[in-house]
Amino acid sequence: MSAETETPRPMDFLLPERLDEALEAMAARAGTVPVAGGTDVMVRLGTGHERPAAAVDLTRIVCLSRWERTAGGIRLGATVPYTRIAGELAAPLPGLAAAARTVGSRQIRNRGTVGGALGTASPTGDVHPMLLACGAEVELVSVRGARRVPVRDFYTGPGRTVRAPDELIRAVRVPEAEGPQAYAKAGRRGAVVMATCSFAVALWPSRAWVGTGIGSAAPVPRPAPEAEQFVARELGELRLWQTRGPLPDDVLARFGELAAAATAPADDVRGSSAYRRHAVAVLARRTLGRVWDDYRAHRRTEGEPCT
């Protein structure tokens, strides 16, 4: 659609200030689209792929735009933009803050939100891998009630999730970091473009666990469970959590291979499936090496600049 030439078609746009009003609007008309930063929705509207009867603005609902500390970690309101995540949450959520810093451009980070990324569920979204690596939980709410869904069960296909048509994403709960976390992505340039593929890793020393997440290399963002189990076993057998000894090269290499084996990449304009598989192995090996070095040095990892 060219804004210069075409008259835009009618669509109701509701501006509720309270969550219950928004939920009623979602329930009242099937296919009502919630909008926060607009960075995905406006593009879909512009290409004419989506013609909803109504949209609901979420940016006036104050409770969605806050984050708070809870016993389980950070409860991040659905409409907190990436700029604020990067600026305010770098201490408790270093991995998510690092991923937020790699999103689009300043203009996009000022508007884009984690709630929006979850709603859009693009396999290329920058925050999904870290949400997976952290074992985050999505809070869904509708007039029928609220529920929590582990992010690992949230995505069902490209652009599809378990969210029912009348549900809103209210918040995402992310456990506070216990150790280093890193996110890396491969792409044609550092800003604006979508990742060709990406990888997130988070260390959880209290559970002797390494969380992973892969982006842009399968129909949905997904973890690499076999790589997680493999490295947990190796770290346990070698007592490396306790000794903070070096991670052997062959363990890093095998971790990369298992991460690549967890992908189901497509061939598209951004890269071939073979390239993606290879790049995921490299990013996995590299990010695990980095967080492990930081763990040994009692440092936190602030994430890696884009390649």
Place this chain on the structure above:
Amino acid sequence: MHLTLTVNGERHDAEGVAGTESLLYVLRQRLGLYGAKNACEQGQCGSCSVHLDGVLVCACLVPAPQAHGRSVETVEGLAGEDGPHPVQEAFLACGAVQCGFCTPGMLKAAEDLLRRCPDPGEAEIKDALAGNLCRCTGYRHILEAVRLAAARTRAPESRP
């Protein structure tokens, strides 16, 4: 719907605004403010950059109804009573403008950076302009202009 918004300190009203209209459409087609440019309508070029309640955004990605009751600052509001804004002067001084299509967005992004960060380093300047595409200049003069504007803003007496 009926839309009321403040643009560069002045109140504007628009009638019959459709839910699918963008803030960019309202600025250009309804209010006749052609400073913010329309190019990709996908958030990829930054030509449409404006401030919405003090936050730099791509106006093409803001649904117009979201701007209801809010305050917008466009490139038309940059120059003040006492002449061009320091970033505008610096762009001229450095030859940072060729066809000029990207310039309003570049100026807004540069102004936004200096609001947040009066003494930006190279990485901060590049990050601030990463969402703004220039089809002509190769960026060198633009980066130079931002450095100059920062220096002059910090030491206003060095302004011409």
